[in-house]
Each structure stands twice: as structure tokens, then as C-alpha cells.
Amino acid sequence: MKNTVGLMALLLSSVAYGHGDMADSGQVFKEVPVTNDIVMLQGKGGNIGLLQGEDGVLLIDDDYKENIGALEKALDKKSAKPRFIINTHWHGDHTGGNEHLGEYASIVAHDNVRSRMASDQEIKFFGMNVPASPKAALPLITFEQSMTLHFNGQTLDVVHYPNGHTDGDSIVIIQPANVVHMGDHFFSGFFPFVDLESGGSVQGMTKNIEAVITKMNKDTKVIPGHGPLSTQKDVKTYHKMLVKTTAIVKRAMDKGKSLEDIKKKGLPSKWKSWGNGFIKEGVWITLVYTSLKG
Numbered sequence: 001m002k003n004t005v006g007l008m009a010l011l012l013s014s015v016a017y018g019h020g021d022m023a024d025s026g027q028v029f030k031e032v033p034v035t036n037d038i039v040m041l042q043g044k045g046g047n048i049g050l051l052q053g054e055d056g057v058l059l060i061d062d063d064y065k066e067n068i069g070a071l072e073k074a075l076d077k078k079s080a081k082p083r084f085i086i087n088t089h090w091h092g093d094h095t096g097g098n099e100h101l102g103e104y105a106s107i108v109a110h111d112n113v114r115s116r117m118a119s120d121q122e123i124k125f126f127g128m129n130v131p132a133s134p135k136a137a138l139p140l141i142t143f144e145q146s147m148t149l150h151f152n153g154q155t156l157d158v159v160h161y162p163n164g165h166t167d168g169d170s171i172v173i174i175q176p177a178n179v180v181h182m183g184d185h186f187f188s189g190f191f192p193f194v195d196l197e198s199g200g201s202v203q204g205m206t207k208n209i210e211a212v213i214t215k216m217n218k219d220t221k222v223i224p225g226h227g228p229l230s231t232q233k234d235v236k237t238y239h240k241m242l243v244k245t246t247a248i249v250k251r252a253m254d255k256g257k258s259l260e261d262i263k264k265k266g267l268p269s270k271w272k273s274w275g276n277g278f279i280k281e282g283v284w285i286t287l288v289y290t291s292l293k294g
């Protein structure tokens, strides 16, 4: 999501523009340690998971196209080119580095990531037209349900969770590291964007989050699509927010309230701070309402 994540970048600016030397785009990736061999790279787009070890480097997502210079600088510090890239979904803030990094990395994603990237997309919700990606940017290896990669002594289960943030999302579960990369199913501490026009739904996202929580424990390190490194507890709180705010909107709809009425009334004060990200409270209510309308 270009527009929205542009705003997200502003939100994250305090962490994203921390320190270090500047790349061409003016962007610097912040490195957040996750385990000894896994780091989270925070740039302007979605959070990147980076695994490094005896087999080389593997990336989960690769930020915006315009940040490729900055990403390469961050990778140069590791003195290794990525061998594999997993795309959690098709949005440009998670797949922008594909075209360039695909020269040496094999890109893995769900079938629908490739098909959406291969054709023009429109996200009316934000008035965005996204042209088809060049062939070099498309995932070479796609799957329908799940796939497993064995890399650096870790097992990476790349599991498709249907109709959540889009219709092509994967969540990556890394064992024995006990790390989960959630993609945009999880915005830590903020209302999420749900791409209804790409086959996403709030109800599907809620169901998927409920399922993935059972695959975590209290020590699991959780890399969100956007926001700070998190824990199972943070995902549980997020799930509660999804359930409660959806119930509030549904109750109002059942009483015959219009979207305008519901937005005017707003959500209870305990959920207000979730609108401090780039999806404001009114936008979230609209997404829930539209998703419930089907």
C-alpha cells in the first residue's frame, strides 16, 4: 500500500530515520535483533525478516522499490546476497525489492501473489491504480496451501491464510527459533488495513489471527507487517480489538444504523489509541462495515 504506508512511514519516522549513513532514497534501515541469526529490518514499507547463517541470507519481504539502494546497503553489511525471498502478499511495500533482488534470489509466494502482481490492480478504497510488475519481479515458486523451506538449521513453514489482509497472504513460522513473521495480518497496536478489493476481509483476518495464536507461546517473537517487534500477548490484544470493534459495528448495523451514524458515534475510548496509526478510527469503522456488508 503505497499511500497508506507512506503515512505509516511518517508514523514510524522516529524509528525509521534513526541513524547511520543515508542511502539514495534518504532511507536507512533500522536493525532490530530478533534472535542470534534473525533480525527485523525496518525501513519505509513492511517489516523485513532476515535470516543469516551457513546457508546464506533469506529475506521475508523486501520493502518499496525506491528503497532498494538502502536495502542493498543494509545487505552489504551482511556481505551476502539473499538466496531466497518470501513475499507475505502482493502489496508494493512488501515486494518492491523483488525486481532487483530477483537477479540472485528465488522468490517464493502464494499463487495469488504472482497472479495479482502479473496484472494491473486497483484499490478503489485509496483511489490507487497499481500497474502490473515486470516479469523479473514475479515470484518464481508459488504454492496453494503451504510450503516448507529448510535453511540455516531452521524450518520455515510458509502457510497461506485465506481472505485476511488480501487473498494471498502467508504467515511464516520459523522453528526452532520460535519466530513468526505475520505479514500484514498483524499491525501491532494499530487498526490494520484490510484490502477488501484484493479478497481480504475483516472476518477472515480475525479467524486467521485466532488460528495463528495457537501456534505461538509466551516466548514467541512476532514480526508484524507494521509496528514494533511483538509477542503472542500483543497478538492476543490485537485479536480482542478485532473481535470487539467488529461486534460494536455489527450491533449498530443490526439496529439499522447507517455508516455515517456509526462513525459519528465512534468506538469506546479504550480503542481510540488504535486509530493513532495510518488507519484512523473512521476508516477502520468503514472497513469493518464494508466487510460485514460483504
Ligand SMILES: [Zn+2]
Pocket: 001, 089, 091, 165, 184
Ligand atoms: Zn499490505
